[in-house]
Amino acid sequence: MTAEDGEARGWRARWVGRENERRRMAYEAALQAWRRRDEKLRQLYTEAEEPTQRAETPAGLPVQFDDDEIVLAVEPAAELVEVTARHTAGLPTATLTVVPLEDGSTPQLRGVSVVDAGTAVVTDRRLLIVGRDEQEEWPYAQVAGIAHHPGDPFTLLHAKRPGRIRGVRVPRAAASAFRLRLTVAYADATGAREALLDRLDDAAVDHWHDQPPAPTPATPADAPLTARLLRPALVTAVAVALAIAAVAGVVHGSLPDRPVIGMKVDGGTGVEPTGPGVPSASTALGAPGSSTTPSATGTTSDPPPGATPGTAAPTSAAPTSATTTSATTTPATGGPRNPPSSPRATGTPAPTSPSPTPADRCGAPANPYGYNYCGGSYVYDPASDVCDYFACVNNLWNGNGYLVQCEDGLTSRTGMKGGGCAEHGGLKRPIYAA
Incomplete structure (x- = not known):
């Protein structure tokens, strides 16, 4: 696809602009x-090189310091934590380094509880926590290692003596x-x-070396x-169309449970409408035993349900001079249906599908259902x-999904095994219903 192509200047060009902005x-x-992390690492290294500086000893601490001990x-806002998890998976391991906190991480104490x-006081000899209920002390000579959590601001001190692992947050x-x-x-203190x-x-x-490319x-x-569906107006139109299609599918799937217009319901006396181009309810539903053979006078030979044999069948208010013929039944299952080839006995043929509407189909063949490429x-x-109007693949009715046109011009469906147009050059465009 070149930049001079018409599609490249249309929706493809708009997508390129949005995608490049998102990537940038x-x-x-x-x-x-x-x-930010690079600056933190360099700052930590610079501060670690500096000589140790004495901090001001806080007044009022119930701690006895040695005369030469450096604070x-x-x-003042520290917490004593303790590992409660039976396994240390997910907890930091002891290593001689300083880990900056990760950006955007959410502090979550998992496997660790606040005691x-x-x-918290750090001296040149020990770490101690003076709490409300107890005082914890870690002389550096008795510490096997220090473990800083990368996402949560707590540090665990692994003591050489047996017992639970504790730390400071x-x-x-x-x-x-x-x-x-x-x-x-x-x-x-350890010479390291x-x-x-x-x-x-x-x-x-x-x-x-981990700089993002x-x-x-x-x-x-x-x-x-x-x-192609990223424009708001088009997205809204497609969403509405899909909602209508979903409702139509539910209504179509419940057709046998609904009464047909003119049928007897709950003991009523309604009869099926008759007239040119109106198939009977029994014919439309494919009821067994129904007959649609035209009679010599142009009316059906079978009386309506409930009529007494030998009596004239009631008719609708259509003109008496018009002759009627039966409608061609539509197969209940999938598969292409061939239009009738034999002429009618009398009268004009009854249409079995809606007449084509003059509309722009964007290259789609003429059809009575308004199917188009627009x-x-x-x-x-x-x-x-x-398939009487579109050139279909042989196994069209073996799949599901919606209709599409393949690159070789044949009509298929998206739910076919291996893909709707896998063996026909790939998908070219969908087929729509106006």
């Missing part, structure tokens, strides 16, 4: 998120600085400061056929004689 916005959002961080709340805004100071203090810097540097380099521009050849509703329940 998605790329810019991903690039912004990548840049590095104090978080107490209070103040801080507000999201303070998580980055608190994690860095805790990890640096633990690395200094250089190893921590190497891990942070590797994380920054790996993230640099620029999107590939869309072309008219990439436009799907469904893009637009309208999909044809899920085609007329039984549709």
Whole structure:
């Protein structure tokens, strides 16, 4: 499909514009998120290189500090958490690094419960939490590893002694600085400061190589056929047409349960209407034993239900000079129906389908049902004689779905095995009912 093609300048060109804009916005959002994380990793590395700084010791803490113990961080809104899950799947693993919180992640404590709340204090020797009910302490010499959760601002401390795994949870805004100071203090106490810097540097380099690639521009050849329905007015029209088709299908499926006009209902005395071009109710429903052989006078030979044999059958208010003939019965099952080839005995032939209406069919053959290539509703329940007007595939009635035209010009349905036009060059366009 070239840019000079008429369709490429129409709906395909509009789809290309929308798709390229969508790809551009998605790329810019991903690039912004990548840049924010890159800045966080570089900032963590820079701060980890700086010498350890003493923090102001909060007043009023019921904690006894050593004379040479350095307080590095104090978080008054901390929580003591404990692992309650029987399996640690989904929980962070212990590693000597600092993980920035992921952008857009929703904090969710899964497998971890809050035990107490209070103040968390990070020193150069230990981490301790002074809660309302209890006080927890982790000397770094007794800690096997520190595990930061990537999406939730809590950190687990794996102790060397047996027991439940516990940790600390801080507000999201303070998580980055608190994690860095805790990890640096633990690395200094265990002699792993250089190893921590190497891990942070590797994380920054790996993230640099994960830069999102620029999107590939869309072309008219990439436009799907469904893009033709993206205009709001057309979408509304198709939605209304599909709703009407669904209602019509329900009504058609319940036809045997509804009385036909003129039939006796609940013991009534109504009779079937007669006249030129009006098939009898028994003929239309395909009732066994019904007879439609025309008589010499142009009326049916069988009396209506309930009439006494030997009496004249009541007729409708049609003119007495008009002659009537029976209507050709329509097969109840699928399959093309051949039009009658023998001439009628008397009178004019009774039409069995609506007459064609003069309308623009966009190249579709003339037919009495208004089927066209222009637009309208999909044809899920085609007329039984549709193949008298359209060139159909041999197995048209073996599938379901709506009518379509294949690339080779034959008419098929979308619900065929292997695809409606799989063996006929592919789908060309749908067939609509006006």
